[in-house]
Amino acid sequence: MKLKYLFGAALMATTLSVGQAEPGKHLSPELLLSMARLGDAALSPNGKTVVYALSQPSVKDNNSRSELYTVNIDGTARTQITATKSNEYAPQWIEGGARIAFMSNETGSMQLFSMRPDGSDKKQITDIEGGIEGFRFSPDGKQIAFVHQIKYGKTTKDLYPDLDKATGRVINQLMYKHWDEWVETIPHIFVASLGNEPIKQGKDILEGEPYEAPMKPHSGIEDFAWSPDSKSIAYASRKKEGLAYTLSTNSDIYLYDLASSKTRNLTEGMMGYDTHPTFSPDGRYIAWISMEHDGYESDLKRLFVQDLKTGAKSFLTDAFEYDVDAMEWRADNKGLYFLSCVKAEKNIFEVDVRTHKVRQITSGQHNYVSLQVESGQMLAGRQSMLVPTDLYQVNIKTGEAKAITQENATLLASLDGSPTVEKRWIKTTDGGNMLTWVVYPPHFDKSKQYPALLYCQGGPQSTISQYFSYRWNARLMAEQGYIVIMPNRHGVPSFGKKWNEQISGDYSGQNIQDYLVAVDTLKKEPFINPKAIGAVGASYGGYSVYYLAGHHEGRFSAFVAHAGIFNLEMQYMTTEEMWFANWDMGGAPWDKDNKTAQRTFANSPHKAVGAWDTPILITHGEKDFRIMAEQGQAAFNAAQMRGIPSQLLIYPDENHWILRPQNSLLWQRTFYGWLDKWLKK
Known part of the structure; x- marks a missing residue:
């Protein structure tokens, strides 16, 4: 076992000037749920000003309110630019920075609006x-x-108009439910010309599909992009239905030409997920994230680039064994910036298009969660286990x-001290090293x-x-x-392909031994009470808790399982994304060979x-269609x-995640x- 370093107290010291710590005050569930949460942010074209959404949950009202703010890139002049009874989201700079576009539900449905950067002269752009x-x-x-939802399939009222009060659904194929909804609509991308607002309709670029x-x-919106000349749109889609849809992750990147209404597949023959199309500034290249294998949704996320003139494809991160997340082209078209999690810390990297050389830009015990570059300035969202996202x-x-924002600094500074995060490397039973x-x-006292x-x-x-x-x-928790x-x-x-792939087809194997x-390693420490250890987790973590409950040999004194898999055969036959069940479980229960x-x-x-x-x-949530609530009920x-x-x-109105305040x-x-x-007796 190796002790790497401690983190926490030093970070809190940077915020103490914001407010005074209150003796005995610690983070509570109520305080956690009162924290302001950053939403989408956008950097102005000149790189000088940031506009961002900030939501404030209310337990009393059981909802959350989102408003828009601006702040200079150096962190000065923070200004709230909306103050309405509605919610404003997803700000983007338009007209060269003269206006800000954003979505709002003030008319009863989510529509597009614009305003000046000071919040004045608001105009409605869509009325869809x-x-x-x-x-x-x-x-x-x-x-x-x-993006707008269109009707998919026939409802009971379509089949039998006289049964207008019937609630049953007639189902003939998979996938009839997904995540937390019955699939009766699907999203399509529409295009409309500006100049006669509010826009009431647009052209469906997937019309009839x-x-x-x-x-x-x-x-x-990360899965579609305009070409720099505004003549085409690239988008990601998995063009399958029914059983084929539920068995396959094979999506592709398509290029739609606005003048001809013709679409071509840029990634034909690439069999895994292809997502996040992004054009180079000169329009010659398109980058995207690609997985190799059909049916494996947790495959390595690789960064590819295609020359749109020659059709030649290049695997840019061929020597980089970690996932690529959000990416952004360099202004010179010669490289891309991207996010990647390496050894459980997510940082910013760049890759050279010609040499494929990867350079790490940031480092540290944190997660970068977004990035944008304008006029040589980089804006990024960052968080850690101890501090929520700031810009x-x-x-x-x-x-x-x-730091440009410190939205929860006063609250955090009022707390009596901070937890400490330690990084340990523990030897696993197969000889590996586990972070x-x-x-x-x-105020930990050993x-x-x-x-x-x-x-x-x-x-x-x-x-x-x-x-x-x-x-x-x-x-x-701490x-x-x-x-x-x-x-x-x-x-x-984030620890290499071999480490990641071990669990596929082996849910109860080495990973359980790792737990x-x-x-066993930590309970040897004199500061841990070996008779007061609990195991908690959600989803596969809930499966792990259920499994450990029958195999822990007295190690644990309490368990908590949320949205966990209790019966694997039931899970195989009731989940919606069958590619996931096939890959992770290895196949169907009736396949005896x-x-x-x-x-x-x-x-x-x-x-x-x-x-x-x-x-x-x-x-468990009863709207959880990934792992049905019957799993939790059966375990109970x-x-x-x-x-x-x-x-x-159990919640009748929550899905895999418990979200309402x-x-x-x-x-x-x-x-x-x-x-x-059970643990503090």
């Missing part, structure tokens, strides 16, 4: 029935592309970063004993990086007096309920029938109430 979900102005300023662009459930001005040459974050409570929590990550291919979560918040153990077990990205070795699949289903957590002996809290029923202390918290606060209170009951 049903609203829009995203927009991009053409570079010449004469057109807009926007029953495909999504952007792709559900989480894609947005930074980044020196492209040195990587030095200066494990250990988060200590404020002469005392503390209860501890093993945090089991979901995904399953999802890194425990330096993210700040409003649900599973490491700082909040501020309640827990030492938090967060292992980046096998099966998470156990992390706990498939050794990988049969091993997976043989190790389903529900088969070890007979060994359960530890109190467990189970939470089993625990009850076994006489095990157990509790079920009062529901979130109920979840946090129930979560800590359960843990405190």
